[in-house]
Amino acid sequence: MDDPNNSFEHRYSAEKVSDEKLNHYNEVRSESETIYKTFGKVKCPALGNKYVTFTSEGFNHLVYRIKKQERDKRVQIMRFELLSKAKALIEITSTIQEYEEYHRQHKVMKSKRNQMINVKIRDIGFVGIIKGFRIKVVLRKIGDGGEWKFHSVIPAWSTQYYRDIKIIRNTKDNVTDS
Secondary structure (H helix, E strand, C coil), rough: CCCHHHHHHHHHHHHHCHHHHHHHHHHHHHHHHHHHHHHCCEHHHHCEEEEEECHHHHHHHHHEECCCCCCCCHHHHHHHCCHHHHHHHHCCCCCCCCEEEEEEEEEEEEEEEEEEEEEEEEEEEEEEEECCCEEEEEEEEECCCCCCCCEEEEECCCCCCCHHHHHHHCCCCCCCCC
C-alpha cells in the first residue's frame, strides 16, 4: 500500500541525490549522525524559548519509516542533508504552522515492566525557507509532561495546496548547504 507522497518522495530524491553520494551512503550516514549528535538541545522561539531535544528517535525516523522498514537510501541522504537547515529553522521560527493532537498506545516502563498505555501525542510543524530551500520540520511531544523532540525534516514539497506548487517547482539544484 504505497501512499502517493511516498512515490513522489522517491522521484524527488532521485533527482536531487547523485549516484556518487549514493555510492558513499555509509560515510554520508555516519557523518550526518555525528553532526546530529552535536545538536543536543536548542531553544525554539515559537515554543516560548523552550528547548527542543535532538534524540536518537529523531535520527532513526530519518532512516526508518516504521520499525524494521528502512527508507530508500536516496530519501535518507536527502533528509540528512536537510538536518542543519532544520536546526536553523527551529532556532529562528516564531510561528507554529501545523498542529496535530491524537492518542496512541505507547510503551513505557512501569513497575520494572514494559507496559502499553494510552498517551496524548502532539505534533507541531514549522515550514520555512532556509538558505533558499523550503523545508518542513516536525516536533513531537509525548504525554503531558514530556519535552519537545525533533521528529523529522522533509522538503516541503509534500503539499496538497495548489498555491504551494509554484514554490516547489522553483526549487533548484541540490539540497546541500552552499
